[in-house]
Amino acid sequence: MPKALLFVCLGNICRSPSAEAVMNAVIRKAGDENKFSCDSAGIIGHHEGERADSRMRAHAARRSYDLTSISRQFKYQTDFDKFDLIIGMDDQNISDLQSQARSKADLKKIVKMTDYCSKFTHYNTVPDPYYGGEAGFELVLDLLEDACEGLLNDLNGKL
Template sequence: MIKKKILFVCLGNICRSPSAEAVMKAKLEKHQLNDKYLIDSAGITGFHEGSPADHRMQQHAFQRGYLLTSLSRPIQIPTDFYKYDHIIAMDKENMSDLTALAPDNFNSEKLSKMTDYCTHFTHDSVPDPYYGGAAGFELVLDLLEDACEGLIKKLESEWICFR
C-alpha cells in the first residue's frame, strides 16, 4: 500500500510542528490507520536543527499522553515539496514562507494551514507558545487535537474516493 505522506511545518520545529507530528501519530494509531500514513515535521529555519522539542512543550504533551521524540530539522528544498502529499503550516507566516520556498513547478494544492481542519475551534492559526506561559502550550495541544481529527476525516474520505 502506498502511504500518504504528511509534513507539519512551523518556524523552528521545536513546539508546534513536532507536537502536530506526535498528536497525528497518536490519533492515527487510535483509529488503527498508522499503516496508511507517513508523518514528519520540519521548520522553516534550521536554527534548532538536531534539537529535541522544547522541554515545556514536551511536558504539556506528555501530560496528555503524547511523546515528542523527533529532532528538529529545517525543511529540505525542493525534496520535501516533492516527497510529501500534504504540507501543513501552523500559521499564516509559515504558509507564506512555504509558498515563497516552493519550487517553480510545485503543486500549491499540497499546502494548507493546520487550522483549516479544525471542527470545534475557529482560530485562524496555531499560535507560537514559545514566549508565553502554560496556557499557550495547552491551547496548541487543544487546536492540534481538534485539527488532527478533522484532517483524518478529510484524508479518509479521500481514500474512499480513490478506491
C-alpha cells in the same frame, strides 16, 4: 504506499513536533498506521538537531503524547517531492512555504492546520507558545487535537 504528511512551524521545536505526535496518536487510534506517515520540520534551521522544547514535551506528556522528533529545517528541494501534504501552523509559515514552492503542484500540497478544526474554528492559526506561558502550550495541544481529527477525517474521505 502511505500518504506522507509534513507539519511545519518556524523552528520545529513546539508546534510542528506536537502536530506530528498528535497526528500519529490519532492515526494509531483509528487503526490507520498503514495509510499515513508523519514528519515535521521548521522554516528556519536554528534548532536543527535539537529535541522539542522541554515545556512543550512536558505539556504533551501529560496528555500521553511523546515528542520524539528531532528538529530539522524544511528543504524545498526534496520535501515537496517526498510529502503529499505540507501543513503549516500559521499564515507566516504558509507564506514562507508558498515562496519556496517550485510549481503549482507544490503549491497545491500546502495547507493550514487550523483549516481542519471543527471545535476551535475561531482560531485561524496555531499560535507560537514559545514566549508565552503555560496556557499557550495547552492551547496549542487543544488546537492540534481538534485539527488532527479533522485532518484525518478529511484524508480518509478522499481515499
